[in-house]
Amino acid sequence: MTWSRHGKHVFIELTRACNFACDFCPHPRIARPSGMMSLRDLRRVLDSLQQVPDIEYVMFSNLGEPMLHPEFEQACRLVKGFGYVLYVTTNGSLLEQRHKNTIPMDYWCISYRSTSARAFAHRGVEQSYEEYTQRIAAFINDNTQSVTIYLMGNSEWYNREADFGDALDLTNRREMEETITAIGKHFCPEFSGVEPGAELVESYIPLRPNVFLYTSRICNWAHRVLPAGYRVVPGEPRPCPFGYHQRQIAIYWNGDVSPCCLDYDGELILGNLYEDPLPSLLDRRAPIQSQSLCLDCFGTVVRA
């Protein structure tokens, strides 16, 4: 078993269920079974992680909305009881004022994505855009924990051409400045706007000392989630250029372990944590990625 020097990130899928159906997410098309990780199983997972040194952080993430888990707060307490740094990625729709500063969380990552009501329509949800943004704003207000609001941006030609996800155009500086300033002021009224010359793409933009905006590129999930009218031509086997298989593990709600957080349907599964020790699962990682998902990840997008 080896970890790279880039860090050891552990994604734990508390649940595969989600209350959104975003058109830029693979979730609606996942075939693997849905379910929730019990607190008993979460403890087994955390016990297993003790066999792996130097974990940088644990994140409730992967697929699904972690806050749908009925014992989300207890799950956070359990992870913190093991001494890990804890992140959560949430769409933010279930955040309540009572959660702020009460749930033990080191980093709230709010997958806000939608820069307008029109963009929010891509998320396939009943909740209104106004209620959604107000709920997040109320959570952020007076919160002393670290919060990052993630916006979604287009940079690849095929995403921009199709206006996929109605995302921010990361090649249009003026549009980005206007949007970031408006959203920043909405969540933190004291935010004075984007600094001249500030890096805006995949950069943490401080709204207040503990609250940030981050513009991330659309992921396209190993080129498996593309706008209509585009397809991927698979690439050739080679080592993962991102080193994902060396620096992270994703643990699904049922204990299956994958070496990559892009593996939404479990194509790269190494085995099950409840059946084999974690170090032996990690030893099964291959130096060359030749699976179909990875070949698509290495591939080239063309018009269909």
Ligand code: SF4
């Ligand atoms: S899908 Fe394969 S090649 Fe792509 S990031 Fe994951 S492990 Fe690496």
